[in-house]
Amino acid sequence: MSNICDHNRCKKSARKAAEHLCKELGVRFTTHRRRVFEIIWQSHKAMSAAQIMQQMDNSQPPITYRALDFLKNAGLIHHVTSLNAYVGCLHTQNPNHIGQLLICTSCYNIVELEPKTAIEKLTFEAKQHGFRPNQTHIEMLGTCKDCLKNERNA
Numbered sequence: 255m256s257n258i259c260d261h262n263r264c265k266k267s268a269r270k271a272a273e274h275l276c277k278e279l280g281v282r283f284t285t286h287r288r289r290v291f292e293i294i295w296q297s298h299k300a301m302s303a304a305q306i307m308q309q310m311d312n313s314q315p316p317i318t319y320r321a322l323d324f325l326k327n328a329g330l331i332h333h334v335t336s337l338n339a340y341v342g343c344l345h346t347q348n349p350n351h352i353g354q355l356l357i358c359t360s361c362y363n364i365v366e367l368e369p370k371t372a373i374e375k376l377t378f379e380a381k382q383h384g385f386r387p388n389q390t391h392i393e394m395l396g397t398c399k400d401c402l403k404n405e406r407n408a
Contacts, residue, residue: 264344265295265296265342268291268295268330268342268343268344269291269292269295271330272288272291272325272328272330275328275329275330276328279328281324281328284321286317286318286321287321287324287325289310289321290306290310290318290321290322290325291321291325291330291331291342293306293309293310294306294325294331294340294341294342295342297363298341298342298363298364298365299341299361299362299363299364300334300337300339300340300341300357300362300364301339301340301341302337302338302339302340303315303318303319303322303338303339303340305339306318306322306340322340325340326340329343329345330342330343331343332353332355332366332391333391334355334357334364334393335391335393336357336393336395337357337362339362341355341364341366343366344366345366345368351368352373352390352391352392353366353368353391353392354366354367354368354369354372354373354392354393354394355367355391355392355393355394356394356396356398357393357394357395357396358396358397358398358400358401359395359396359397360397360398360401361398361400361401363398363400365398372392373390373392376390376392
């Protein structure tokens, strides 16, 4: 998916936000956490834990899973449930936002949206049914415009 971002600037901004958040929370942005974070932020593609560990030549999976849990709980990455993979979060300034992800099943690129009206309507409807949500993930699977274009040209 063609992201409407300068990825180098996007990546740099995400790293600054991560460092700031860790400082604010009084926790360490350890070498391992930072490395996992940087691998995830190489692109806007979903990466599985196995792919991350492979890039790290990691023989200690528990350390990577702890780093992933830390980054996810801090709101720095999203767990893409449908792919069992991870992607960087673009909205670290708002830790309470709900990631709404457009996921290309051809190239695994992900675009994160934040249309408030969709979430507000969903939350309103949930409350109307006496339901109290404690976790919400919205993932839309499909094909991005770049992959559609490539299909047409093939």
